[in-house]
Amino acid sequence: MIDFSLRACSRHGHATFAPDEPELRERLHVTTVAGEAWRCLRCETFVVGPPRGSGPASTAPEVPRGKLLRDLAIMRILSVERGVRGLVIVLIGIGVIRIRGSHEQLQDAFNRELPLIRPIAEQLGWDMDTSKVVHFFIKAFSMSAETLLLIAVGLFIYAGILMVEAIGLWLAKRWGEYFAVVATSVFIPLEIYELSERLTLFRIVVFALNIAAVVWLVWSKRLFGVNGGAPAYHAEHAAESLLTVEHAAAREAAQA
Numbered sequence: 671m672i673d674f675s676l677r678a679c680s681r682h683g684h685a686t687f688a689p690d691e692p693e694l695r696e697r698l699h700v701t702t703v704a705g706e707a708w709r710c711l712r713c714e715t716f717v718v719g720p721p722r723g724s725g726p727a728s729t730a731p732e733v734p735r736g737k738l739l740r741d742l743a744i745m746r747i748l749s750v751e752r753g754v755r756g757l758v759i760v761l762i763g764i765g766v767i768r769i770r771g772s773h774e775q776l777q778d779a780f781n782r783e784l785p786l787i788r789p790i791a792e793q794l795g796w797d798m799d800t801s802k803v804v805h806f807f808i809k810a811f812s813m814s815a816e817t818l819l820l821i822a823v824g825l826f827i828y829a830g831i832l833m834v835e836a837i838g839l840w841l842a843k844r845w846g847e848y849f850a851v852v853a854t855s856v857f858i859p860l861e862i863y864e865l866s867e868r869l870t871l872f873r874i875v876v877f878a879l880n881i882a883a884v885v886w887l888v889w890s891k892r893l894f895g896v897n898g899g900a901p902a903y904h905a906e907h908a909a910e911s912l913l914t915v916e917h918a919a920a921r922e923a924a925q926a
């Protein structure tokens with residue numbers, strides 16, 4: 671736990687903070703021969719130099735713990751999933767652009783490479799005969815340049831949406847939470863349509879995960895006024911900040 675904090679501090683710097691509340695302030699501050707030192711809210715060591723921030727304790731930087739730390743972990747997982755998906759779609763988009771540029775050579779190359787890739791794909795458990803990506807490319811060879819351009823543009827826009835989602839979720843920004851909910855919801859009708867075409871375990875799992883992600887984000891992050899809305903959201907975070915300061919101050923009192 672402490673190692674975890676120290677690693678975060680060495681990466682982002684110490685989260686020293688001077689609270690306005692005198693009794694908290696006193697406990698987080700010492701005077702050393704090297705000058706004033708403030709207790710880091712994260713790793714709880716005293717750091718010589720001016721505090722990084724100051725103000726009421728409720729505005730202190732949060733050091734995620736408990737529920738908020740767990741929430742952060744879930745959001746990072748969602749972020750990575752979207753980032754990877756976005757990257758794959760960018761690669762497919764680049765593939766489409768290349769097909770558009772040189773139809774014949776690429777079709778030859780594709781037909782030549784496909785049998786070579788097949789054994790590797792089978793080893794990885796990837797069934798190429800039912801693969802949408804492979805079918806998509808086979809179909810793409812027969813499309814006009816304009817159609818391919820439109821498809822590529824569509825793919826890049828979709829990838830862009832996923833990347834914005836990934837960044838917003840990774841940074842745990844409120845706009846990111848809203849963006850993720852809206853962007854994920856927009857594609858739910860498409861997923862329902864896909865499910866109605868053919869039920870596969872993969873589609874069901876993806877669909878269920880996306881529904882769960884939307885419900886979780888709306889409820890846990892109190893979006894659209896749900897579960898107390900923005901006031902409750904900000905109160906929760908202010909309480910967490912205050913708790914962070916009090917936690918660090920209490921540690922000082924316990925050691926004294």
Ligand SMILES: [Zn+2]
Binds near residue numbers: 683684710
């Ligand atoms: Zn620290």
